[in-house]
Amino acid sequence: MALPNRKVYTGNSRRLLLAFDIGTTFSGISYSILDPGTVPEIRPVTRYPSQEQVGGDSKIPTVIYYDAMGKSCAIGAETLKEGIETDAEENGWNIARWFKLHLRPKKPAAAGRPNPNEPELPPLPPNKTVEQVLTDFMRYLRECAKIYIAETHGDRLWASLEGDIMYVLTHPNGWEGQQQAQMRRAAVCAGLTPNGEEANERITFVTEGEASLHFCISNGLAVSQTDTGVLIVDAGGGTIDITAYRKLSQQTFEEISVPSCHFQGGAYVTMRAEKHFKNLLAGSRFFHDVDVLTSRFDRNTKHVFRREDEPHHIQFASHRERDAALNIRGGRLTLAGRDVAAFFQPSIDAIVQAIKDQRAAAHFPIKSVFLVGGFSASNWLCDKVRRAIEPLGVAVSRPDSHVNKAVSNGAVSFYLDSAVSSRVSRFTYGVECQTLYRPSIPQHLSRAHLVETCTATGRCMLSRCFSTILPKNERVSEMKEYRCDYSYILSSATPVGVTSYEILSYNGTSLSPTFVDDEPSNFPTTCVVHADLSVVPPELCYSPTTGRPYYMVKFDVVLLFGLTELKAQVAYRDCNGTERRSAAKVVYEGP
Missing domain, CATH: 3.30.420.40 (ATPase, nucleotide binding domain)
Incomplete structure (x- = not known):
């Protein structure tokens, strides 16, 4: 199932790529064995434990039964066994179904919010969070992949690749970084990858819409x-x-x-x-x-x-x-x-x-x-x-067939082919900031109560302002950078350590939002960028109003919005004026 011009795999060693499509009602797995110098092929897992007699192109229910102690008793294909409902009733098991929807964005204006007039979702089992249920299901999917690939390609192949598997996880279009972070935590807890930087490198996300596009083009539509x-x-x-x-x-x-x-x-x-x-x-x-x-x-x-x-x-x-x-x-x-x-x-x-x-x-x-x-x-x-x-x-x-494999197969194609070169920004992204107070501007004058005097410079600064980094509905190429310049004003040349900055996403109707206090509920925090500024040299300056010396630390937070997951860096000038880069960490708040 290769695209006409899919390139050969150029890696130095053989690797395994797994894609998990954890759907609301059914889930599937697709994979590709990447051999250096060969064109990768996409294969679906078509046989699961407890579902061995089912023919090709099978999917499994996204269902887990838990006992009263919170231990899983039946999961995935196991929940299709004859009489499972009777067993559950007699033993007092609790069912987790449609649990994926409990991960949905909770923000009032988030894309993809549920209709309040619709029936309520089935509750999660007692004392279970959605991350815990996802963890159990991901652990099961990995085991299913292990059994199928070992039976199909040999135990030795799985044993040689299982320590460095790359994963692609799919999610609905309306989900953002917070949902991706929860899914990554569940994947780590399930044992898919170690925590930390390795989890960031080996786990990739793609929307179900984009995965479906890759499915369509890789099937010659x-x-x-x-x-x-x-x-x-x-x-x-x-x-x-x-x-x-x-x-x-x-x-x-x-x-x-x-x-x-x-x-x-x-x-x-x-x-x-x-x-x-x-x-x-x-x-x-x-x-x-x-x-x-x-x-x-x-x-x-x-x-x-x-x-x-x-x-x-x-x-x-x-x-x-x-x-x-x-x-x-x-x-x-x-x-x-x-x-x-x-x-x-x-x-x-x-x-x-x-x-x-x-x-x-x-x-x-x-x-x-x-x-x-x-x-x-x-x-x-x-x-x-x-x-x-x-x-x-x-x-x-x-499509005439395989519509239920669109997302998992398409997720593998997304990783291999990267057919989408630019995406459209979902919101207006920016930061809350201060600006020089100008009483001649009516919007400034009406906010005189928000003015603060900077001790080092003597200037009057207006707070609660919004600086746009990326407008909504803008086409963004994968590697295009968006910058937000920052500065720290210090009384001495003491280096700044790790500092945090909130990236806001405006979801109101204004085309050019200027002040956060206009619509405070429409400026939720998308994520927090943590940057280590200890490497940025302070610059000696003099106040234009008092003439007194002070120090300024200047740097840019560089954001890449064109990928399926937000990435960040810090850019600054060294003592010779050469631009340098350092990594920045993007962190999402808990649900």
Whole structure:
């Protein structure tokens, strides 16, 4: 499954690349064995413990059962065993399902925030955090990869590569650095890599939208012409990730609008069905069967639904059970087709509106849409989206097969091929700062109470100002640098040590935010950059107002926003005026 011009691997030694697609409802693993001088191939893991009889292209449920002590009893493919629900009920196990969505951004205006009118997510098991559940699941995925690769390629190969595996972890478009940091911590706890710099080097992140683009192009799909754009709609179990791209050359693409993320995946169809069952059966002797009905709807009815005018029957109880008032006969609940359609409708509406929004915001006209992801396998969903979008002059396509491997295979392709050369900034990024107070400016005068006098220089400085580093909706190449100049004013030449700086992300409507106090809730902290300034030489200066000497430490915080993960450095001038660089650490606050 190589791109036409995929390059040979140029490393000095053989290495293993693993990609984990931890989906809301199902997960998958893909990998590539990198041999120097050969063109890498992408392979999916198609066989899992407890699922050996399933054919190729299989995925496993993103589900864990825990006992009362918090120990995992069944995980992944093991949860498909016959009678597992009965075992769980008899032994008092707690289930963790759809747990990935508990990692979603919590900020009020974060991209991809859930709709407050939607049903609530299933809670995590008692005394379990989402990081702990992720840790258990990642440890299981690594073990599955080990067993499959050892059986397929030999024990010796795995043994020779397992100490230096590179990992690609996928996540929805709406997730940011904080979610990446939580996933990295879980990966370290799961034993994927040691902590520290090695974890940063060996764990890479990619959005599900970008992974899906790589899947499409590595499978030979006609993605786009160079003068128009294409939308990749990754309809998964939890989120709908929509990303717009334009082809720049045979192998290179760029984002042409801010990617979007909507919590309207297939799991939300099931949650709406569950809410319907609870309302329907409330107060009846069948209420305790809601879980069975929901499970069978999720596994069967949802996938075969095609027509609004046909009823669907869900067998959930003994054939002797009946209640005409509840449409239950022979232990089967009859569900009207229009009710099933209603469960789908919010998700369909979200996809259609998101496509329209992306077309309006994109820098180039969009002429084609590709539907990938497990939820897009629904013919009802695909047909409804096609009917709404194709009259707009946009072709809607769906790959014939392997849509449920789009993200894991695409994640490997992302690492190998790096087809996206530029991305669009999600927010306006910047820092809170001070500026010279000028009472002639009305906005300054109205903030006179925020003025402070600098002891060393004697100047009046206005605080609570915002300095933009990167505007929203700007196309950013992978290696383009964005700088923010800083200075420390000191009374002596004592070197400055490690200092921290907050990077803010403005998510309001202003095109040029200037003051943080205008909309304080719209300037959340994205991350904190820790920089060691002990190497920066202080510069002797004299106050223009008092004439007294002071020292200034000047430096730039250099940020790279064009990668899938924010990187930072510190730039400064040495005593000879030559620019030097030192590493800076990007740290994200806890959830």
